Amino acid sequence: MKLANKSLLYLSVSLFVIIGLWSVVFYFNIQYEIKESVDEGLENYKRQIIYRAEKDPSILDKTNFEEGFFAFKPLSAKEALHFKDRYLDTFMYMQDADDTELELEPVRMLTTAFESNGRFYQLKIINSMVEEDDLVGELLEEALALYFILMASIILINNVVLQRVWKPFYSFLHQLKKYRIGHTEEFPTVNTHTKEFVALQKAVHTLLEQNNKTYEQQKKFIGNASHELQTPLAIMTNKLELLLENSSLQPNQAESIAEIMQLVDRLVRLNKSLLLLSKIENKQFLNNQTVSVNEIVRQNLSDLEELAEYKNITISVIENTELTFFMDHAMANIIIGNLIRNALFHNVTNGNISITLYENQLEIRNSGKPEALLSEKIFSRFYKSEPNSAGIGLGLAIIKAICELYAISIEYHFEKQQHLFRLRFK
Numbered sequence: 001m002k003l004a005n006k007s008l009l010y011l012s013v014s015l016f017v018i019i020g021l022w023s024v025v026f027y028f029n030i031q032y033e034i035k036e037s038v039d040e041g042l043e044n045y046k047r048q049i050i051y052r053a054e055k056d057p058s059i060l061d062k063t064n065f066e067e068g069f070f071a072f073k074p075l076s077a078k079e080a081l082h083f084k085d086r087y088l089d090t091f092m093y094m095q096d097a098d099d100t101e102l103e104l105e106p107v108r109m110l111t112t113a114f115e116s117n118g119r120f121y122q123l124k125i126i127n128s129m130v131e132e133d134d135l136v137g138e139l140l141e142e143a144l145a146l147y148f149i150l151m152a153s154i155i156l157i158n159n160v161v162l163q164r165v166w167k168p169f170y171s172f173l174h175q176l177k178k179y180r181i182g183h184t185e186e187f188p189t190v191n192t193h194t195k196e197f198v199a200l201q202k203a204v205h206t207l208l209e210q211n212n213k214t215y216e217q218q219k220k221f222i223g224n225a226s227h228e229l230q231t232p233l234a235i236m237t238n239k240l241e242l243l244l245e246n247s248s249l250q251p252n253q254a255e256s257i258a259e260i261m262q263l264v265d266r267l268v269r270l271n272k273s274l275l276l277l278s279k280i281e282n283k284q285f286l287n288n289q290t291v292s293v294n295e296i297v298r299q300n301l302s303d304l305e306e307l308a309e310y311k312n313i314t315i316s317v318i319e320n321t322e323l324t325f326f327m328d329h330a331m332a333n334i335i336i337g338n339l340i341r342n343a344l345f346h347n348v349t350n351g352n353i354s355i356t357l358y359e360n361q362l363e364i365r366n367s368g369k370p371e372a373l374l375s376e377k378i379f380s381r382f383y384k385s386e387p388n389s390a391g392i393g394l395g396l397a398i399i400k401a402i403c404e405l406y407a408i409s410i411e412y413h414f415e416k417q418q419h420l421f422r423l424r425f426k
Contacts, residue, residue, distance in 0.1 A: 008162055012155050023147055030139055035108065038127050039087050042110035045070070045125050050114050053121075060121060065092065073122040075113055080120035083113035092126065105129075168192035172201065179208070181215045218278075229267075236264050291332045293323040293362055293425070297355055300337045304344055313344060314352045323357045325425045327406045335399045335408075339364050339421050342395060346419075354418075362423040365415075372414030379410075 049070055053060055060072050075083070088109045093102040106129040113122050168190050175188030187208055190201040240261045244254060301308075301315060308315055325332065343353045343366035351367035379400040403410045409424035 008155065008159055011158055012151070015151060015154055019147055019151065023143055026143060027140055035087075035089075038108045038129070039110070042087070042108065042125050042127055045127075046110060046112055046123065049123060049125065050116070053114075053116050057117065060116065065124075065126060069127070070123060070125045073124075075120040075122050077120055080113045080115065080122075083122070086111045089129070165194075168194065168197050169200075172197070172204075176204065181208070181211050233264055233268050237261065237268075240264065287328050287330075288326055289329060290324050290326050291329050293325060293332070293336065294319055294357060296333055296336045297340070297357070297362075300333070300340045301355075303337075304340065307344060308353075311344070311347065312350050313347055316352070316354050318354070318356045320357055321359050323360070323362065323425065325406075325408075331402045331406070335402050335423070336362070338395045338399050339423075343368075343419070343421075360425045362425070363420060364422075365418045365420045367417070368419055370417055373412065373419065378412055 049059075053072075062068060062071055063073060064071050088111065090107055090109055091104045092107050093104055107126045108129050109127075110125045111122065112125075113120060115121075172188050172190045178184070179188055187205050188201070190197045192198070240257050243249065243257050244261075249257070297317065301317070340353075340355070343364050346368050347353065347366050348368055353367075354363075354365040356363045356365075379396050400410060402408070403423070407426055409422075409426065411420075411422045411424075413420040413422070
């Protein structure tokens, strides 16, 4: 989730909770105010009715609400003296002008006691709450509508504001993703005066400057070391070849020189592999383009055709799709070519190799040693499944480094007495 969206999410949730709580408080406050207003009206009716009863005692005969909105009930002096005014929400059957029959309606009732002409009475006064409830309902609907409009407006405004605020950051991030140490000349810049973004730019520039210096030093060291190693190795090879051409050598001497030449050849290959591995880890190969995995497979099989015929190895290729991937062509050739060569070199006479291309996936199966390799070690540097092998143990390590560089998943399995390497191009 983007930082701007996450900020907006937290802000929206916070506003939802805050405004939601405010709406609840607002609703109950409105109800309280309405009931308080109704209670004041009932208190006023109480005074008017008591005053009227003193002038006209005949109204004291009203004992139910059928004749009006108040009713009397005689009380004893003891009951009257201990009686306190009570306000109660209840329901009563009433008929409004637009009702055809009695309906149960909400009312607010005041129950009180008073004295008139030496006698004590209980007085109940009711006030219909239908209109007040309707008013509360309408207010609630309007409050909810206002709430959702307010939430939508705040989210929309904040989204626009956050996008404008974070625009320099995303522009800077895009530049940073495209930046390549040793290849890009200009540092990423932030086109804003926001202090935090300016501080971020300074910190990134400092890190990039240090990385560039380290990269150039390492690149120079690797180049010099490789050159210094290649020169004496080439001289050694030439002198050993001259010695072998000497006809006066004894057979055992010639055999010893040949063994030395093999060791020198391993040193040359080791030097080249280490140099290649270092360049891969330093991302010096980033001439990315769309490459055809199918074409690379066909080219490598063509190059190894004679060796396959010599070992009498059957090779089958199943192309279910045209598989392409965006990466450096040389790197793609190294990982696919090395896997095919390994499947060929570590195979058995009259063995087989099966290469299958799926959508975003390449599988290479081969017969060979009838036991699984150590999956936790095969991609380690200088690991060799056969200690006496003439290889230098860096082939799969190079493949793994390239796969990590391009986020390609590589897996090894031993299935049905066959070794399987699978590449997943994400």
